[in-house]
Amino acid sequence: MDFVPYPDQPVSSAIPPVPVKIVIAGGFGVGKTTTVGSISEIEPLTTEAEMTDAALGIDDPGARTDKHTTTVAMDFGCVTIDRTLKLYLFGTPGQSRFGFMWDDLVRGALGAVVVVDSGRLDDCYPAVDYFEQIKVPFIVAVNAFDGFLQHDLNEVRWALAVKDQVPVLRFDARDRLSVRDTLLALLDRALEQAIGFVG
Ligand SMILES: Nc1nc2c(ncn2[C@@H]2O[C@H](COP(=O)(O)OP(=O)(O)OP(=O)(O)O)[C@@H](O)[C@H]2O)c(=O)[nH]1
Numbered sequence: 001m002d003f004v005p006y007p008d009q010p011v012s013s014a015i016p017p018v019p020v021k022i023v024i025a026g027g028f029g030v031g032k033t034t035t036v037g038s039i040s041e042i043e044p045l046t047t048e049a050e051m052t053d054a055a056l057g058i059d060d061p062g063a064r065t066d067k068h069t070t071t072v073a074m075d076f077g078c079v080t081i082d083r084t085l086k087l088y089l090f091g092t093p094g095q096s097r098f099g100f101m102w103d104d105l106v107r108g109a110l111g112a113v114v115v116v117d118s119g120r121l122d123d124c125y126p127a128v129d130y131f132e133q134i135k136v137p138f139i140v141a142v143n144a145f146d147g148f149l150q151h152d153l154n155e156v157r158w159a160l161a162v163k164d165q166v167p168v169l170r171f172d173a174r175d176r177l178s179v180r181d182t183l184l185a186l187l188d189r190a191l192e193q194a195i196g197f198v199g
C-alpha cells in the first residue's frame with residue numbers, strides 16, 4: 001500500500017513547496033529590512049546595530065526617516081507564495097563598506113529586488129551595476145517614502161540607466177501586499193529571463 005503522510009489529504013498536497021532564494025538589495029537606508037519584515041511569515045532574523053556618531057557624514061539616511069540602526073550582516077525571512085513555492089528572503093546590508101558580503105548572500109539566488117529611494121538615487125547605482133554584472137535577474141522597486149516619489153519611474157529608469165526589459169515599479173516597503181506584488185513581478189522577470197524571452 002502507498003504511504004500517505006496525511007491520510008485525510010490528497011498525496012499531492014503533502015509535497016513540500018520548492019524553496020527559492022531571493023535577495024533584497026539596495027543602497028543604505030532604502031527600506032530593505034522593512035521590506036523583509038513586512039512580508040515574512042516568520043519573525044524575521046535581523047542584524048541591526050545602533051548607528052553611532054562615527055557614521056555621521058558617511059551614512060546619510062535622508063531627512064525623511066528617524067533611522068538609528070543599520071543592518072550589519074543580513075536580514076532573513078520567508079513567505080509561502082502557494083503550495084508549490086516558498087521564497088526565502090535575504091536582505092543585504094546597505095553600507096558600501098559591507099559590500100564584500102553581497103557575493104555570499106547572492107550565491108544561489110533566483111533573483112533580486114533592488115530597492116531604491118527616489119530621493120537618493122546616487123546611493124542606488126552600485127546595486128544596479130552589481131546585478132547587471134553578475135547577471136542575476138533583478139527588478140528595481142522604488143520605495144514610496146511617505147507615499148510619494150521625488151522622481152517618477154521613467155526618470156528613475158533613465159537616471160539609473162536600467163535596461164528597458166528590467167521592470168521599474170513603485171512599491172511601499174511597509175505594505176505587505178505591495179511587497180507581495182513586487183516579489184511576484186520579480187518571479188515573472190526571472191522566468192522570462194530563464195526561458196529567454198528577453199535578455
Ligand atoms: N516614511 C517611510 N519610512 C520608511 C519606509 N520604509 C522604510 N522606512 C524607514 O526608513 C528607515 C530605513 O529603513 P530600513 O528598512 O532599516 O532600511 P535598510 O535599507 O534596511 O537600511 P540599511 O540596512 O541600514 O541599509 C527606517 O527608519 C524605516 O522605518 C517608507 O516607505 N516610508
Ligand SMILES: [Mg+2]
Pocket residue numbers: 032033034070071075091092093094
Ligand atoms: Mg537593513
